[in-house]
Amino acid sequence: MDKIAELADRYPHLTFGNLRFGIECGDGWADIVDAFLATAEKVSAAGGGTLHLLQIKEKMGGLRIYYRMAEPPQRTWMGIDEAYYLAEARSFHVCEHCGRRGLLTYNGLLYATRCAEHAAELESEPVSPGPAITIIVDNAVVAYDPGADRFMLTRVD
Numbered sequence: 001m002d003k004i005a006e007l008a009d010r011y012p013h014l015t016f017g018n019l020r021f022g023i024e025c026g027d028g029w030a031d032i033v034d035a036f037l038a039t040a041e042k043v044s045a046a047g048g049g050t051l052h053l054l055q056i057k058e059k060m061g062g063l064r065i066y067y068r069m070a071e072p073p074q075r076t077w078m079g080i081d082e083a084y085y086l087a088e089a090r091s092f093h094v095c096e097h098c099g100r101r102g103l104l105t106y107n108g109l110l111y112a113t114r115c116a117e118h119a120a121e122l123e124s125e126p127v128s129p130g131p132a133i134t135i136i137v138d139n140a141v142v143a144y145d146p147g148a149d150r151f152m153l154t155r156v157d
């Protein structure tokens with residue numbers, strides 16, 4: 001994923017200056033990154049402020065996107081943070097290598113989100129239970145549901 005110039009053309013409200021050394025994650029997450037950038041572009045265009053992308057990388061098996069905005073309206077911030085949490089949560093269910101459905105795996109040395117085939121290449125086993133990505137919305141804890149592909153209220157039994 002190092003087509004920075006192409007991305008910059010597609011998302012004029014975002015700046016990619018600090019990403020000139022490339023995006024440090026696998027192509028399998030291209031759609032997840034693209035969805036985040038598309039939402040960030042839309043929210044920035046509507047709410048004002050310019051998003052500066054600092055780094056897009058894999059860390060501990062998940063997608064991390066570092067960014068900052070200079071004095072943006074709060075609504076812009078929230079919209080972009082929300083898109084980011086969704087991107088991070090999604091990354092734990094998509095093989096970073098090929099984009100097929102995946103799980104967080106560990107091989108004693110490193111964490112990686114992989115499909116069965118690419119986990120085998122790393123001699124890596126699924127981590128159980130997988131990571132639970134939660135956010136707070138209106139004072140309630142909501143967790144990412146991979147089946148629904150969105151954050152949903154955690155059931156209280």
Ligand SMILES: [Zn+2]
Pocket residue numbers: 095096097098099100114115116117118
């Ligand atoms: Zn794979």
